[in-house]
Amino acid sequence: QGILYIVATPIGNLEDITLRAMRTLKEVDLIAAEDTRHTKKLLNHLDIRTPLMSYYREKEQERGAVLIDRLQNGENVALVSDAGTPAISDPGAILVQLAHEAGIKVVPIPGASALSAAVSCSGFHEGSFLFLGFPPTKSSQRKKLLTSLIHSEYPVVFYEAPRRVADFLKEALEILGNRQALWARELTKTFEEIYKGSLSELLEQCRDENSRGEFVIIIGPGNREEAAGENLEELLIWYRDHSEL
Ligand code: SAM
Numbered sequence: 001q002g003i004l005y006i007v008a009t010p011i012g013n014l015e016d017i018t019l020r021a022m023r024t025l026k027e028v029d030l031i032a033a034e035d036t037r038h039t040k041k042l043l044n045h046l047d048i049r050t051p052l053m054s055y056y057r058e059k060e061q062e063r064g065a066v067l068i069d070r071l072q073n074g075e076n077v078a079l080v081s082d083a084g085t086p087a088i089s090d091p092g093a094i095l096v097q098l099a100h101e102a103g104i105k106v107v108p109i110p111g112a113s114a115l116s117a118a119v120s121c122s123g124f125h126e127g128s129f130l131f132l133g134f135p136p137t138k139s140s141q142r143k144k145l146l147t148s149l150i151h152s153e154y155p156v157v158f159y160e161a162p163r164r165v166a167d168f169l170k171e172a173l174e175i176l177g178n179r180q181a182l183w184a185r186e187l188t189k190t191f192e193e194i195y196k197g198s199l200s201e202l203l204e205q206c207r208d209e210n211s212r213g214e215f216v217i218i219i220g221p222g223n224r225e226e227a228a229g230e231n232l233e234e235l236l237i238w239y240r241d242h243s244e245l
Contacts, residue, residue, distance in 0.1 A: 002029070002071040004099045005078040006092065008085040008111030011214075013188035014045055016112045022046055024109050029075040032067055034082045034091055055079065060094040067095060071104045078109075085113040089133040089159050115157060118184035118216035121194050124155035125221070131157045135168060142168065146175040150222065158217045165215055166206045172219055173199040180220035186213040 005024050010016040025031060026048050032055035033039035039052060055063045067077055079086050079095060086092035099106050119129055130149075135142045135158055149156055160168050165183070172181070182196040191213060195205060199219070 001104055002074050002076040003105045003107055004067075004071055004095070005076070005107050005109050006086050006096065007078045007080050007109040008113060009039075009042060009080050009083060011084045011112045011114050011117065011188055012186065012192075014042070016188055017042075017046070018109065018111045021109045021111055022048070024078055025050060025080075027076070028078040030067075030070060030077050032063070032077055032079045032095070034080070034086075038082050039080055050078075055091060055095065057091050060091055064095045064098045068098050068102050068104065071099065072102065083112075083114075085111065085115075088113055088115060112188070114159065114184070114187055114214070114216050117187045118182070118218060119155075119157060121184060122155065122182050122218050123196070124180075124182070124218060129155045129157055129218070134159050134161070135164075137164070139167065139171065143171055143175060146172055149176065149219075153221050155221055156219045158219070160215050160217050162212050162215060165217070166203065168217065169199055169203045169206060173203060176219065176222055179222055182218045182220075184216040184218075187216070189213075 005028060007021050007024055008018075009021065025043065025046070028050060031039065031043075031050050031052050033052050034054075034056050036052045036054045043050070043052075053063070053067070055067065071077055079092055081090035081092065084090070087096060096106055115131055130152060132145070135145060158168070169181075172179075176199070178198045178200050180196065181199045181202050182194065183202060185191075185193045185195070195202065197205070
């Protein structure tokens with residue numbers, strides 16, 4: 001049986017690839033990639049010529065079965081995503097689960113992730129945090145999620161698309177009160193920016209300039225009394241009325 005390697009790749013700066021990742025990508029029989037064209041650029045840069053197969057969200061189950069077959073026939077496979085660590089808000093979990101079920105060894109090759117990069121520069125708490133990935137795209141569902149965080153004692157980490165950052169910050173401010181927050185934008189790239197302030201300051205900053213680039217947003221823990229200001233009761237009623245959403 002072969003081994004399934006879960007390989008982290010850079011989130012912007014191509015120097016952020018580990019020696020082990022490079023060796024693994026060179027030595028495996030096949031690289032399963034979220035977007036083969038994207039990964040091809042990285043491989044060309046590293047002068048690696050391993051064959052590629054696409055493995056993306058819509059085909060996870062189907063391609064997963066093909067990959068398990070190849071692993072069972074003794075081939076070693078590396079899984080990569082477009083950026084960062086596979087299976088973190090990226091395809092991969094289904095393949096990993098299929099591998100566990102088939103008794104195939106799964107080996108992580110750790111490296112860059114926007115999640116750990118942002119948390120490490122946030123200064124929130126001592127390492128405990130909630131990671132919720134991308135918030136729902138529907139405003140009503142986002143509000144429901146934010147309402148469920150009113151009593152959270154942990155900083156909460158989100159990935160968010162640039163066009164939704166302002167709406168997300170506005171809703172967070174309305175529901176959670178003016179907490180401390182941070183955005184980590186374009187990490188490891190030319191226009192990298194780490195900005196920490198209150199939610200209202202972030203919102204203002206976001207209105208002043210167009211929100212472009214990739215964002216990780218971290219919302220700091222609330223202080224219970226302050227959470228949602230004086231609107232707590234109102235929000236709980238809203239939450240009760242919308243809990244079917
Ligand atoms: N698996 C990836 C990881 O480990 O970081 C995350 C993939 S997810 C589809 C893409 C999201 O991650 C982006 O929308 C953004 O929120 C965040 N992200 C990725 N690269 C980033 C970067 N260079 N700077 C800030 N956020 C980034």
